[in-house]
Amino acid sequence: MVISIAVHGAPYAGAGSRTALRFVESALRLGHRVHRVFFYHDGVLAAAEPGVAPQDEEDLHAGWVRLGETHGVELAVCIANALKRGMLDETERDRYERKAATAHPAFAIVGLGQLIEAMTASDRFVTFAA
Amino acid sequence: MAKRILFLLNRTPYGASHALEAIEAILVAGVLDQKVSVLFTGAGLYQLLSDQDGGALGGRTVGKMLGALPEYGVTDLFACRPSAERLGLGDANLCLPVAWLDHAEQRRLINRQDIVTS
Numbered sequence: 001m002v003i004s005i006a007v008h009g010a011p012y013a014g015a016g017s018r019t020a021l022r023f024v025e026s027a028l029r030l031g032h033r034v035h036r037v038f039f040y041h042d043g044v045l046a047a048a049e050p051g052v053a054p055q056d057e058e059d060l061h062a063g064w065v066r067l068g069e070t071h072g073v074e075l076a077v078c079i080a081n082a083l084k085r086g087m088l089d090e091t092e093r094d095r096y097e098r099k100a101a102t103a104h105p106a107f108a109i110v111g112l113g114q115l116i117e118a119m120t121a122s123d124r125f126v127t128f129a130a
Numbered sequence: 131m132a133k134r135i136l137f138l139l140n141r142t143p144y145g146a147s148h149a150l151e152a153i154e155a156i157l158v159a160g161v162l163d164q165k166v167s168v169l170f171t172g173a174g175l176y177q178l179l180s181d182q183d184g185g186a187l188g189g190r191t192v193g194k195m196l197g198a199l200p201e202y203g204v205t206d207l208f209a210c211r212p213s214a215e216r217l218g219l220g221d222a223n224l225c226l227p228v229a230w231l232d233h234a235e236q237r238r239l240i241n242r243q244d245i246v247t248s
Contacts, residue, residue: 006247008148041151081151112158119245120133120164127247130148 003027004035004118009130010042011060017046020128021063028071036074036118037067039107042130044082047075047107061104068106075107076114133244134165139174140248143192144184149177152248153195160202167206167243168199169236170228172213180225193225200226208239 005024009016024034039046046064053059067073077087086102089109093101103109119125137156141148159166170178177192184191199207209228214220221227231239240246 008248040155041148080154112155113162115155116135116159116162116164119135119159119247120131125245125247129248 001032001123002035002121003032003124003126004038004122005126005128006038006040006115006118007043007046007128008041009128010045011051012057013042014130016128016130017043017060018058021060021067023126023128024067024073025063028067028073034067034071034073035122036076036114037064038115038118039075039077040081040115042081042085043128044077044085044087047077047082047087047103049102049104065104065106076110076118077103077107078115079109079111082109132164134167134242135159135245135247136167136169136240136243138246138248139168139170139177140172141177142173143177143179143182144187144189145173149174149192150190150195153192153199156204157195157198157202160199160204163203165206166204167208167239168204169208169210169231169239170213171210171236173217175209175213175217175219178209178224178226178228179219180223182225196226208236210236 007017007020011017051061068075088101089103090101143149182191182193207228208231211230211232
């Protein structure tokens, strides 16, 4: 089955981001294809490369990066939501002349059309609300 | 292929950025020719109040953004009747026409969808 999900909550602010991560890991283990993870609202903060997780807490950012880099899961971050929350890739850093890119390169900063495309191209679309 | 997508709006218009950002997603779904419905429940009904001014809070006006939905092809707007009764709201308070649904009708609306999101 082809699955896409939306992640609405910031990592650590609630259980949503962690539950979404578990869901995708489980879906892959069960042989499903994950078409896209779309980060929306505060969910875009999962892309924050500068974050440092406490040693005794799970590193959710690293978990998402692992899914992207090792399993080829597309990690899509809504550009409008990302920019106003300080999530910039190198292209946006250059465009807005900021000092640093803050989004890990495993995440792609994309338009909202990709959210709707994820819905239409998947057998199931699951929202992890904040 | 177009899908039947229902957006559930149950948050206040200005308590968080959720309402504005959700409406942006609804507008894009409309532009991309999906079969979009919107259901307002609970405090989400406040998003529909007429006489809003988001400018007073330094932002956009949620009601005005919702007013653009028909232009984007989103005309299936529904609202929870029990929520409205609890909040003391009715057609006269709202900036857009909605179809009022009781809980059983909302269940049927949800069951008709391919995707339900918020």
